[in-house]
């Protein structure tokens with residue numbers, strides 16, 4: 001006679017399977033909660049800059065084809081499944097023609113159908129033509145006369161895309177007094193969520209850079225919630241700091257100016273503590289392709 005601990009195998013299997021199913025459901029619920037928690041605490045964006053899209057797909061510069069490059073970038077970005085895309089200026093080839101923006105829109109369509117694509121303006125953009133093609137761009141537009149400034153709010157972070165377009169197809173850029181005053185008021189009144197700024201122009205003191213960069217630094221240094229400034233313009237990939245604020249030069253999608261620089265985009269995972277930035281270099285110097293740089297925010 002079987003002992004009292006004996007259980008028919010079917011019954012044992014049932015208990016085991018039920019326990020596994022229960023554990024599985026529990027695990028799935030846990031993982032979903034973790035997933036939600038990660039989504040609450042982070043923001044995942046594809047960062048592009050200087051796409052320089054011409055109306056003519058055959059347009060070439062230094063052996064690069066900007067139209068082809070963006071075409072190539074779009075499925076890479078789609079595969080990374082970010083929640084949005086930020087383009088840090090110079091979307092158009094050189095003079096911000098309406099036909100350039102039509103091409104930008106067409107190339108970005110597979111992404112724009114799935115996620116917001118936020119486009120900032122650079123010195124090769126034309127604000128009026130941009131709005132002819134992108135009449136209702138995503139992001140919360142700020143009321144600053146003559147400037148296109150966007151704010152993107154996430155549960156644990158905030159992104160501000162500034163407008164340094166001063167004049168089209170000349171090199172220098174300027175935020176200008178009204179935008180700086182707006183930014184000062186905005187940061188003063190904003191809750192302490194980490195805030196990340198985007199601007200097209202480089203942050204040096206050259207004549208072709210952001211002409212009011214020192215006034216921008218004076219404004220953001222004491223605002224401890226400002227953790228990083230991303231910029232483009234130089235078609236370089238570089239990292240530096242000012243008073244603990246990370247300054248990140250996003251590489252160009254269109255072409256580089258020197259063979260040492262990558263051509264590509266950055267897959268960025270932001271949290272309230274810092275960011276992981278993964279370079280996707282498909283052209284130029286590809287040495288850093290796939291490498292991730294981790295940043296920690298100042299307190």
Ligand SMILES: [Zn+2]
Pocket residue numbers: 050052090124233234235252
């Ligand atoms: Zn550029």
